[in-house]
Amino acid sequence: MKKWQPLRLLRPLLLTFLSLFSFSTCRDTITINSSLSAQETLVSSGGVFTLGFFPADKHKYLGIWYTKISQQTIVWVANRDSPINDTSGVLTFSSNGSNLQLQSTSNNVLWSTSISANLVNPVAQLLDTGNFVLKENNTNNIAWQSFDHPTDTALPGMKIGFVSGFQPESEKDWKLRDRSAGCIRQVELNCTSDGFITINNAKLPDTTNATVDTTIGLDECRNRCLMNCSCTGYANSDVLNGGSGCVTWVGDLVDLRQFTGGGQDFYYRVAGSEVPVTSTKKNRNAGIIVTCVVLGLLLLASIVYFIHKKLRKNHGKYRRP
Ligand SMILES: *[C@@H]1O[C@H](CO)[C@@H](O)[C@H](O)[C@H]1NC(C)=O
Numbered sequence: 001m002k003k004w005q006p007l008r009l010l011r012p013l014l015l016t017f018l019s020l021f022s023f024s025t026c027r028d029t030i031t032i033n034s035s036l037s038a039q040e041t042l043v044s045s046g047g048v049f050t051l052g053f054f055p056a057d058k059h060k061y062l063g064i065w066y067t068k069i070s071q072q073t074i075v076w077v078a079n080r081d082s083p084i085n086d087t088s089g090v091l092t093f094s095s096n097g098s099n100l101q102l103q104s105t106s107n108n109v110l111w112s113t114s115i116s117a118n119l120v121n122p123v124a125q126l127l128d129t130g131n132f133v134l135k136e137n138n139t140n141n142i143a144w145q146s147f148d149h150p151t152d153t154a155l156p157g158m159k160i161g162f163v164s165g166f167q168p169e170s171e172k173d174w175k176l177r178d179r180s181a182g183c184i185r186q187v188e189l190n191c192t193s194d195g196f197i198t199i200n201n202a203k204l205p206d207t208t209n210a211t212v213d214t215t216i217g218l219d220e221c222r223n224r225c226l227m228n229c230s231c232t233g234y235a236n237s238d239v240l241n242g243g244s245g246c247v248t249w250v251g252d253l254v255d256l257r258q259f260t261g262g263g264q265d266f267y268y269r270v271a272g273s274e275v276p277v278t279s280t281k282k283n284r285n286a287g288i289i290v291t292c293v294v295l296g297l298l299l300l301a302s303i304v305y306f307i308h309k310k311l312r313k314n315h316g317k318y319r320r321p
Pocket residue numbers: 031032033121
């Protein structure tokens with residue numbers, strides 16, 4: 001006689017359950033059938049960025065922030081000019097699927113992507129670059145992206161601006177767009193444990209106070225900058241033929257910009273804690289996955305326990321005449 005094999009029975013259940021579970025807690029995508037409510041968030045696949053609703057000035061905004069920075073560092077805001085004034089709020093596709101829109105209780109559309117794309121299977125996905133894209137599923141056919149609509153601070157890859165690792169001097173102003181106060185570093189440099197973040201496609205900062213040395217390469221340039229506590233960034237002085245020479249900057253970096261194409265790599269100095277470390281990122285990914293799986297397994301275990309208990313009880317019943 002065939003033995004009762006709980007695992008065989010449970011495997012499909014387990015798979016369904018786990019996929020449902022991780023979908024509901026760790027998703028990075030909105031589809032026509034899955035809106036984002038005020039209590040939910042999207043987390044980019046590597047865990048770097050979170051999209052959701054945050055409070056400011058007694059109102060609520062839809063925005064994107066760094067997941068790992070506890071004091072919310074908002075990098076993009078959708079409805080800056082029309083905040084939500086109650087507890088409602090849902091980010092959803094318009095009924096014909098061509099736009100993403102933010103609605104409040106009274107079904108007021110407070111913000112919309114306002115495009116006229118004809119997408120067959122539209123999805124909106126939060127990427128690990130901090131870019132929120134509206135696109136055709138399974139393609140790179142992007143119809144709208146938050147990077148084209150920079151609001152607050154800018155991230156590498158955004159059309160123009162600030163670079164990450166910096167934040168405006170006034171937190172309040174910053175949340176409400178005004179960046180005229182200028183930027184300060186998120187974490188002060190401490191000279192001994194600093195590192196660099198690479199900004200691709202950069203327009204180099206004003207070189208009035210920069211120092212050029214055409215005899216050394218990028219590695220030596222980096223060391224020279226690290227050794228000098230007042231050095232705030234470096235780059236190749238000549239980008240032709242794979243790059244050569246060394247420019248170092250001291251003090252404020254004036255007029256550093258980022259293009260979507262062209263330009264060159266600029267390395268700017270940040271505190272060691274701000275340097276993206278690949279292994280840390282992997283650990284964080286692993287952390288998120290482990291959390292999901294563990295929580296899922298815990299729930300599953302309780303289900304198994306009750307099914308098992310119930311089956312044993314029934315089994316017992318049948319045996320006894
Ligand atoms: C959304 O739901 C409708 C109705 O249940 C279904 O026909 C459609 O295939 C779903 N679309 C997606 C992308 O899941």
